[in-house]
Amino acid sequence: MIKKYLLKLVLVVSMLIPNLVVANKLLSQDIDYSNKYQPLLDNLVSKHIPGAVLLVESKHARFIGSAGFKDLEKKQPMTIDVVMPNGSAGKKLTALLIALLAEEGIVDLDSPISKYLDKELLGKIQYSNRMTLRHLLNHTSGIFEYNDASEYAFFKAQYAQKNKVTTDMFPLSFALNQPANFAPGKGYSYSNTGYALAGIILERVLKDHPSKAIRKRILEPLEMTSSYSKGVEKHHPELASGFFINDEDPFFPTPLNVWVDTKDIIGTTATSDAPLASDVNDMAKLLRAIVRKNNVVSENVRTQMIGEEHLIESWGPRFYRASDFYYGLGIWVE
Numbered sequence: 003m004i005k006k007y008l009l010k011l012v013l014v015v016s017m018l019i020p021n022l023v024v025a026n027k028l029l030s031q032d033i034d035y036s037n038k039y040q041p042l043l044d045n046l047v048s049k050h051i052p053g054a055v056l057l058v059e060s061k062h063a064r065f066i067g068s069a070g071f072k073d074l075e076k077k078q079p080m081t082i083d084v085v086m087p088n089g090s091a092g093k094k095l096t097a098l099l100i101a102l103l104a105e106e107g108i109v110d111l112d113s114p115i116s117k118y119l120d121k122e123l124l125g126k127i128q129y130s131n132r133m134t135l136r137h138l139l140n141h142t143s144g145i146f147e148y149n150d151a152s153e154y155a156f157f158k159a160q161y162a163q164k165n166k167v168t169t170d171m172f173p174l175s176f177a178l179n180q181p182a183n184f185a186p187g188k189g190y191s192y193s194n195t196g197y198a199l200a201g202i203i204l205e206r207v208l209k210d211h212p213s214k215a216i217r218k219r220i221l222e223p224l225e226m227t228s229s230y231s232k233g234v235e236k237h238h239p240e241l242a243s244g245f246f247i248n249d250e251d252p253f254f255p256t257p258l259n260v261w262v263d264t265k266d267i268i269g270t271t272a273t274s275d276a277p278l279a280s281d282v283n284d285m286a287k288l289l290r291a292i293v294r295k296n297n298v299v300s301e302n303v304r305t306q307m308i309g310e311e312h313l314i315e316s317w318g319p320r321f322y323r324a325s326d327f328y329y330g331l332g333i334w335v336e
Contacts, residue, residue: 035065043069052245053080057282066282068311072242074261085228085281086242086302087268092278092291093197094307097139099216100200101303104135109207111136111306112315118203126178127199132186135203139331140314142187146180148195154254161255164267167233169211170201170274190314194275201274212274223298224287229280233272241269241279245317292333307331 035058043056046069053070068080087319103109110117115133116124124130129144137143148156158175160168177195184191204212213231221229228239244264248256256262280288291299292307306312313328313335328335 023329039065040067040069043067050114050247053084055080055082055084055282057286059286069318074245075243083228083239083281083283084242085239085279086231087244087276088278088280088285089276090194091285092276092280094332095216095220095278095288096197096200096204096212097307098232098288098292098299098303098329099212100135100139100204101306101331102219102299103204103207103215104306105106105300105303109135109203111139115199115203118206122204123178128180128182129185132253134186135200136312136331137186138193138200140190140312140329141192141196141316142190143193143196144182144184144186144189144191144315145193145195145199146177146182147191147193148176148198151176151180152246158255160232160267160271165270167270167272168197169233169272170205173273173275174198174202190317192316197275198273201277204274211272213277213285216277220288220298224284226280226284226287229278229284231272232268232279233270233278237269237279239281240267244268289333308333308335 039056039058043054046054050071051069052074053072055068056066058065066082068082068084070078070080072078072084100109100111104111112134114131115135115138116131119130126131127145133145134144138145156173159172159176162319177198183189201212204215208215211231211234213234216231217235230237232241239257240277242265244252245261246264247259247261248258249259250252253260268276290296292304308330310326313330315332316329326336
């Protein structure tokens with residue numbers, strides 16, 4: 003397998019936040035990155051992507067730039083140090099915490115999740131007796147995707163209580179008593195629900211919200227000074243606004259053709275499928291720690307996360323259907 007690490011650090015183009023941050027580590031020999039990448043960045047800005055930040059590094063040069071606006075209403079230009087919700091790019095943070103805890107023997111990646119959860123909850127999840135943490139983290143659990151609950155049920159509930167902090171049990175509740183896509187280990191389907199359930203396991207094992215362990219074990223050791231867990235930690239630096247426009251579906255919770263600032267919605271979600279707010283430099287630190295030798299992430303943890311023997315072919319209707327991608331724990335490998 004010809005392998006190079008997928009280094010798109012932050013891709014926030016969801017139903018709620020169309021702002022985009024992408025950071026790649028490239029092997030290009032070009033030195034004049036500004037002429038190469040700034041026009042690309044400028045051209046990326048559009049109706050549905052109000053602003054963007056790009057970080058590119060190689061052995062020969064480094065480029066960081068921005069384009070568009072970080073706040074549409076106030077017409078504030080995008081800046082390279084902007085802190086925004088990182089969406090599913092934060093899954094690697096949750097996965098890294100669990101891999102660190104597994105190395106210490108606090109959790110077991112390959113034991114049934116029944117080891118950590120009560121029978122009442124397990125009884126509401128099909129095949130829970132066969133699921134492991136690894137299944138949840140590499141999207142092979144088959145668990146129902148909470149975003150697929152009928153008639154935008156999750157989005158409607160989230161929008162209705164946008165000023166209330168929500169943790170992992172909130173999205174998980176929309177997946178309970180739903181049929182699985184397949185038995186654990188018998189397929190691949192990208193699942194935010196798997197990470198929400200993993201977050202609940204973390205909270206029960208640690209007897210606290212996972213954000214405290216994330217700060218102590220990852221953010222502080224990696225000196226990710228612009229990063230924090232949304233909703234449960236102080237938002238400093240301030241979280242940038244995200245903007246969403248519903249321009250086609252009259253049944254979606256937000257009104258048609260009106261830009262909606264999602265800051266209050268996303269800033270109050272403290273869930274393990276999208277836990278982090280950060281700037282692009284901090285996200286680069288997190289990715290480097292996973293893929294390169296360092297003093298925070300051991301070779302054993304790295305192997306569990308991106309070792310070839312643990313990679314799963316990544317396919318399906320949600321992401322990269324026609325691409326040769328593999329998924330480890332919280333991170334794609336190409």
